[in-house]
Amino acid sequence: MGVHSHWEYFYGRYSEEIRELVRDGVPAKFRRKVWQEMLSSTEMLKKNPDMYRFCLEKFDEKNEYSIRKDVGRTFPTHPDFRGSESSGQVRLFNVLKAFAAFNHEIMYCQGINFMAAVLLTVMSEEEAFWALIQLMKIHHYDHIYSKGLPGLVQLAGILNLLVEEYLPEISDFFAMEGLKPDIVANKWFLTLFGCALPIDIVTSIWDRFLVDSWEVTLRVALSLLEISQDIILNSKFENVFSMFDNPPVLVTAESIATVSRRYQISQVIK
Numbered sequence: 001m002g003v004h005s006h007w008e009y010f011y012g013r014y015s016e017e018i019r020e021l022v023r024d025g026v027p028a029k030f031r032r033k034v035w036q037e038m039l040s041s042t043e044m045l046k047k048n049p050d051m052y053r054f055c056l057e058k059f060d061e062k063n064e065y066s067i068r069k070d071v072g073r074t075f076p077t078h079p080d081f082r083g084s085e086s087s088g089q090v091r092l093f094n095v096l097k098a099f100a101a102f103n104h105e106i107m108y109c110q111g112i113n114f115m116a117a118v119l120l121t122v123m124s125e126e127e128a129f130w131a132l133i134q135l136m137k138i139h140h141y142d143h144i145y146s147k148g149l150p151g152l153v154q155l156a157g158i159l160n161l162l163v164e165e166y167l168p169e170i171s172d173f174f175a176m177e178g179l180k181p182d183i184v185a186n187k188w189f190l191t192l193f194g195c196a197l198p199i200d201i202v203t204s205i206w207d208r209f210l211v212d213s214w215e216v217t218l219r220v221a222l223s224l225l226e227i228s229q230d231i232i233l234n235s236k237f238e239n240v241f242s243m244f245d246n247p248p249v250l251v252t253a254e255s256i257a258t259v260s261r262r263y264q265i266s267q268v269i270k
Helices: 003-010 015-023 028-039 041-047 051-057 059-070 085-100 111-122 125-138 150-166 168-175 182-191 199-213 212-227 229-233 253-260
Strands: none
Touching: 015 028, 015 199, 028 041, 028 125, 028 199, 041 125, 051 085, 051 125, 059 085, 059 111, 085 111, 085 125, 111 125, 111 199, 150 168, 150 182, 150 212, 168 229, 182 212, 199 212, 199 253, 212 229, 212 253
16 A cells, blocks of 8 residues: 555544654645644634634734734745745735734744744645644644743753763753753744745645644754754854754754654753
């Protein structure tokens, strides 16, 4: 039975089997349905058919400037988001407006733009709105963006401990500057890697994140540092901050998946 046949057979029938298939990577033609299933976002849309339109109408314009500014900075080289009149930018602006109106606590924070944009590469505008809401809820991403960024602080602290244990040379490299590795990883966590890697790599990471949540986030962060270790250690410190704007050629979906499997960190994050 071929890969696509397996997906057609297992989809919606055997949850554990489908989770294993998701971990191995979702074929693009199935990603929309699988992500919606993992997030229960279609169910939310059906229960609230008018909510998206309602949120667009009640959007508070005080957030408009911040949103518009960040929309223009999101995936500028992606064909769907290239130019202020592109369909991607228009749809992204709408999703962020609606989310800001829906979530009174977070409203809009820089970084959510990349998360919404990743969803828009996979599904429609209204579907992305509900998927974003469910992602925040199910995986507690709202804890990342809450006042004081408590989730980000916690995640950064765990990463620093893991780097000290698994990648001591990198830990020492940052320590020489009086800093810790999370200084380069915080933007990865805030955008679920959306701001740092090509979209095909990001979607493969999201496939696994929707199954195993924060464990995947930490494994991927460790993997990026390990794969890039030689480059990091032989770079000037100030260049490390920008190196992932154009990731090293060794950073691929396959290399991240291979390296990340080596890290056993389940007990650390419990």
